[in-house]
Amino acid sequence: MRKKTDTLKNKVVFITGASTGLGEKIAYEAAKKGAIVVVSARREDLLLQVKEKCEQLSSKPAFAFGLDVSDPEQVKKVITEIYQTVGTVDVLVNNAGFGHFEEALTFDMDVAERMFRVNVLGLMYVTQLVAIEMAERHQGHIINIASQAGKMATPKSTIYSASKFAVIGYSNALRLELKPLNIFVTTVNPGPIETNFFDIADESGTYLEKVGHMVLNAEVVAGRIVSLMGTPRRELNMPALLEIAGKFYTLFPRIGDYLAGDLFNNK
Template sequence: MSSIELRGRIVLLTGASSGIGALAARLLAERGAVPVLAARSADKLAAVSAGIRGEHARYECDVRSAASVDETVARTLERFGRIDALVNNAGYGEFLSFEETELSRFEAMMDVNYMGTVRFCKAVYPAMKRAGAGHIVNVASIAGKIGTAKATGYAASKHAVLGFTNSLRQELRGSGIKISALNPGPIDTPFFDRADPEGTYKRNIRRFMMQPDTVALALVRLLETGKAERDLPLVSAAGAKLIQLFPVLTAGVAARLLNKK
């Protein structure tokens, strides 16, 4: 597959104040792209910005607010005149049993992980449609393909992101706008500070956890290749396919291997 030149491209990234978003922003800048960082924390955004060489921008933004999302997109368009790519990376998880998860926690995760993605796609779509070009990368998760215990709220939100991405891809056919999904397994990032505060899950799966720079590079490669989807690591990608093809046969094995929370 041919590589897309990133130099000079305006790439808007949500969740860019830490983890994968911050690392991807730096990688994009190194490739000559113009990363536009969006996140809630002004202090964290400033710290990430200080480590980026080359032209870039940063905006405080809350993906839970349509007004905040619209303002961020409008300011980006006002400054740069276009948005070549959008990376929907903002999200979080909480690993709790269904019984102890309050409805408000389900709603909050869906609001950030799923509706935050929808809000940004809606906001950038008109400009991309006018341009007849653009690329959207939605960072979902292997959890969007493989459900595990104590992840009912998180997995549901990522299933929603994947369903939305796959459906929107069909609507965008012939428009010049591409849409991709990145589905990583567990990554050693601050995500687990909230998802797994006691560290039980991290200890149980430590040998399977990916380093964040590996995932950030995979994200950038999706922008360069335009592929529809990327699952990683390879063992998770293979496992997801097996479980989807043979859900009954693999149920017991999957439970023993995956229910580590």
């Protein structure tokens, strides 16, 4: 696609779930690099504000599309509009998703189904349609925002962790399939980020305070993600402490259970 020393100038970067939080920050960082930013989300009022700021930062046109990724017909319609209005997509960032912390025995399974439709199936719907076009050009980059929860599951994250385990598994296989077509696939696995994600995920409102030493800054994470665009990076794991813990979780199962069930159980 491009060398690491190149810039994103005039590249089309399409970001889902970009009305707030990490997706919003990724949009701004890409705009600063001169990208033509395309943002989508359900909350169109906020999305238009993001679009306007991207245009100010890049001095280029930006585009906003209302989209619920859990609806495959909407996905088809919006991606067709993007191709007709903007052009081909150089970088896709699958950021749309949500979480909810609740014990498995009392979890509302309607919420669980919605979570999988957004976090997993929605990501797959968007990826397939964008990747088909990338394959025709033999270039592109797909960045899937997963989570450290997809590396190391903890209590009260059964459904959310399962959805992110699925994203990681999908991304790993997709990377191998698309590599011969010169399409890069990167999985981003952040720990807790200080965004409005926890307004829904954590009804107690105390989780971020409990894990204060591990909380990531959204702008910093976004900057790291944008710096990887167009490069064949397999994964980005943040913060370092959770990356190390995740390796222990795999290599030393008993220690892993202690880390997940006791040391990192802050929900």
